[in-house]
Amino acid sequence: MAENEKLDCLRKLQDVLQEKFTLEQQVETLPRELRKEEAVLRSMEKDFSDLRTLAEETADEVKSLRIRYDDATQLRTSYEKQMEFLSTQREYEALSKQLEDARANEETLLKQRNSKTKEADKLAKDVEAKQAEVEAQKAKVDEERAKVDSELSGINEKIAALDAQCLSIKGSSISNELYEKFSNIVRKKDGTGIVPVHGQVCMGCDRVLPMQFVIDLRLKQEKNEIDYCPYCSRILWYEPLDPETEKSYIFEQLESKGAGDSKAASSHDSQQDSDSYDESMGMDGGFEDF
Numbered sequence: 107m108a109e110n111e112k113l114d115c116l117r118k119l120q121d122v123l124q125e126k127f128t129l130e131q132q133v134e135t136l137p138r139e140l141r142k143e144e145a146v147l148r149s150m151e152k153d154f155s156d157l158r159t160l161a162e163e164t165a166d167e168v169k170s171l172r173i174r175y176d177d178a179t180q181l182r183t184s185y186e187k188q189m190e191f192l193s194t195q196r197e198y199e200a201l202s203k204q205l206e207d208a209r210a211n212e213e214t215l216l217k218q219r220n221s222k223t224k225e226a227d228k229l230a231k232d233v234e235a236k237q238a239e240v241e242a243q244k245a246k247v248d249e250e251r252a253k254v255d256s257e258l259s260g261i262n263e264k265i266a267a268l269d270a271q272c273l274s275i276k277g278s279s280i281s282n283e284l285y286e287k288f289s290n291i292v293r294k295k296d297g298t299g300i301v302p303v304h305g306q307v308c309m310g311c312d313r314v315l316p317m318q319f320v321i322d323l324r325l326k327q328e329k330n331e332i333d334y335c336p337y338c339s340r341i342l343w344y345e346p347l348d349p350e351t352e353k354s355y356i357f358e359q360l361e362s363k364g365a366g367d368s369k370a371a372s373s374h375d376s377q378q379d380s381d382s383y384d385e386s387m388g389m390d391g392g393f394e395d396f
């Protein structure tokens with residue numbers, strides 16, 4: 107059988123494309139961990155920002171309570187001073203009442219100021235701790251990003267080299283259109299876009315091909331042409347086996363498909379099988395157009 111240059115190129119291309127697609131998958135999956143850590147960082151930054159706002163508001167309340175407490179202290183002191191200069195019982199009673207209220211108010215404000223100050227101190231510490239956590243997470247993300255970037259650039263360099271290798275294998279023997287189509291098949295068929303035919307069986311999908319199809323395939327192969335499996339869309343090449351092994355591929359497959367003895371027995375008869383050739387091609391709905 108004459109060498110089919112196209113098939114030879116496609117087989118070589120398949121090896122390189124498989125390697126390339128594996129790397130492309132890595133490009134997809136590699137940054138996953140980084141994306142997770144980035145999401146954690148974003149959530150921590152949001153919490154930190156909320157906490158800082160609360161701490162600032164609480165600190166403002168402390169300031170305001172301090173001023174109000176100082177005012178209350180001043181008021182109480184001034185009432186106490188006025189007590190020394192009273193002349194009537196009535197004035198004394200009125201001022202005593204005011205002083206009592208002022209003292210109560212001062213005491214309440216003192217309690218509020220102390221409690222709010224405690225709260226503010228705790229929040230300030232929480233803010234500090236949270237800030238340290240955010241910075242640690244940020245450092246983690248930066249480190250992970252640097253690692254991913256460097257790995258990605260290494261992988262992308264390899265992909266570019268494989269692309270160049272593909273182009274050089276492709277040369278002028280494979281058209282751009284066939285190259286695109288074949289790449290898609292390899293990608294969609296888990297790395298196997300070109301498979302041998304053993305006997306009458308496609309080694310990609312294990313289905314029995316019509317005898318006339320196989321005869322035509324062999325003729326095409328001689329003429330440096332290619333064809334696709336009508337069932338799984340992979341590119342096919344006929345691989346000659348020793349006659350006994352080859353027969354087993356036809357018979358075993360036909361029997362396992364329950365095609366019956368009559369068809370199996372006649373499968374060596376190309377003329378007879380060719381009658382059903384077009385029909386069986388058309389009957390299969392599984393062909394994908396790449």
Ligand SMILES: [Zn+2]
Pocket residue numbers: 308309310311312313335336337338339340
């Ligand atoms: Zn197939």
